[in-house]
Amino acid sequence: MSVAYRKPLPVVDSRNRPYWEALRRHELRLPRCAACGTLRFAPFRHCPACGSEDTEWPQLSGRGTIWSRAIFHQVYFEGFRDEAPYNVVLVQLDEGVKLYSNIVGADNAEIRIGRRVEACFDDVTPEVTLLKFRLVD
């Protein structure tokens, strides 16, 4: 038996379910407006660019670049206490959307703006897979 997972878990709801179900299959999918083609992170009902409700969920490359990063020394969540100082990165996907995540398998000193990354999938519980990234250059 694995030790109970103690970090915060996502709140899965009817809007974001396609995102989380795709991650369980180790696929990165984000909402894209079927009318104007604008890709977004947040699963709002209406496209922020054109207002259309017509949404598709294409699979993305999972490749991107570190736009910025911070190293958390402060412990805001008990579940992260043992890992502090831990990294949080803001990744810009090659498709343009930005999202926050963690880099796995690297020292904090290696995690720098401009480094190329690719998606990896962390099955943290039987129900939840988190999108994380590893350095590729």
Added chain:
Amino acid sequence: MTRRELSGVVAVAGVGTTKFGRLPGYSAEDLGIEAMDLALADAGLGRGDVDGLIVSRIPDYQQFCEMTGLDPRYVQITPGQGRMSGSSIQMAALAIAAGQCDVCALVYGNNGRSAGSKYGGEADRYGGAGGSVWFPYGMTSPGAAHAMQFERHAHLYGTTSLHLAEIAVAFRNHAVLNPDAVMRQPITVEDHQNSRFIAEPLHLFDYCLINDGGVALILTSAERARDMAKPPVYIRGFAQASALADVYVPPEDFWRDPMRRVAEEVYAMAGVTRDDMSALMIYDNFTPTVLFSLEGFGFCKPGESGPFVAEGQLRLGGRFPTNTSGGHLSDSYMQGWALNVEAVRQLRGECGDRQVKDASHVQFMLGSPIVSSIIYGKDPR
């Protein structure tokens, strides 16, 4: 009526601040009431003169009116976000100019220290998408978002933590001269560098304080203000803009575009330029915001704010003494409100050891997803 014609039409007639620090037992309303009564007394007025009310961070305007016996013609409430300080003062000025009220009390109360407010962790709602989306990655807090913005600035322009240290030290030196400031122990650049990291690259001394307190301002028409107890401080210009559409991530341009638009409007309305400013009040939730504001408002070129502050420009005696009270970093975390009061006190010449000589114009600047600025003047034109 054009914006230019609104310049100098409304004035600050009274200001009030409570003690700052840890004030257990006082609610946000209690602190607001104390500040309001001080501000009214400062203007030579009483509660019966108030016919406009804007409360901020005070959770319920109805209860506030019950507690103070006020039945104002004009009532508004703004959320307890610092960015609302600039917006609220502009709302009051417009309500007075439009005749919706004659004497408007702006009342802010903050019991965050005693109530245990946290700006990271489960209660964090910073960013429009709702911070909880990112909790699984341990991402939380406005400080971390600013850390990432600063990291980006450092990457693009070579700005360093030593530049941030200059800001923290300058503002602390100002607080040392301010008997009402919370943090009055001098600090050095080394102290800043040795303070613990919170969200690296930001240290503890790059973060604002969290403390209790209340702030109030009384605004009225310039004409009426001239008959009150203190000399009026005129609202010469105000403007705002936003960068909210992608608020879940830091802006690509350090808010330069909305700041440039606000700067153009506020100087045009006030009929003055940057060079006319005797002092600056820059919203300093975190030290990097000061850098971004100096660039966005055109006090230096994009990317050059680090070297600009390193020249000592922000210190008393420098070209643009900034946050002469000590600001959010060292005076009090009154979310922009106390900086506006400091602007008024500088123009009245009430600042004692930290007084800027012959202060004629002071500019408040607020860098956030809602950018705002207010120019205060000693004279109406």
